[in-house]
Amino acid sequence: MTSQPRFGRGLFGTGVLLGLMAEQVVMFAVPLLLFQDTKQVSTLGFAFALEWLPGLIAYPFAGLIADRDGGARLFSVVTGARALALAVVVVVLLTRPGWTTPALMTSGAVLSVLVAPTRMSVEKMVPQLAAGEAMARTQALVQN
Numbered sequence: 001m002t003s004q005p006r007f008g009r010g011l012f013g014t015g016v017l018l019g020l021m022a023e024q025v026v027m028f029a030v031p032l033l034l035f036q037d038t039k040q041v042s043t044l045g046f047a048f049a050l051e052w053l054p055g056l057i058a059y060p061f062a063g064l065i066a067d068r069d070g071g072a073r074l075f076s077v078v079t080g081a082r083a084l085a086l087a088v089v090v091v092v093l094l095t096r097p098g099w100t101t102p103a104l105m106t107s108g109a110v111l112s113v114l115v116a117p118t119r120m121s122v123e124k125m126v127p128q129l130a131a132g133e134a135m136a137r138t139q140a141l142v143q144n
Contacts (some may be wrong), residue, residue: 012129016122016142019079023115026086027051030108037100050105055112062116071124078117085110 031047066074089107092099122142130138 012125013138013142019118023111023118026111027108027115030104034101034104037104043101047105047108051108051112053112054109055115058113058116059120062120065117066120066124071121071126071128074117075121075125078114078121082111082114082118085114 030051031044034047035041035044069077085107089103092103096103126139126142127135
């Protein structure tokens with residue numbers, strides 16, 4: 001085995017790990033920030049539902065898109081969309097502080113929908129990055 005495939009798998013695994021950690025921080029921090037802003041438990045519950053339900057609904061469609069478009073292309077597009085969504089929210093929060101609750105709820109729903117294609121694209125890319133025994137090690141890097 002050359003060092004290039006190992007380096008590629010490590011870089012891929014590191015990127016996926018950092019993305020998953022950031023995703024989980026956002027998925028749990030946004031509802032808590034909303035609760036801190038509104039002091040209403042109902043807003044907290046609504047924010048959690050708004051973050052998880054669209055993502056669950058998106059999974060079957062994400063699998064179809066990953067099969068049609070391929071893992072690398074889908075991963076690039078979805079990662080760009082996630083970055084754009086976060087940048088828009090940051091700009092909105094900095095320029096319109098009164099829009100905190102709607103901006104965070106909207107971003108939670110948008111990011112939730114984008115979680116499914118991200119995970120499906122990662123699963124689709126593993127066989128493209130490794131074969132045979134290396135595939136099991138690569139798959140172990142990205143299991144979540």
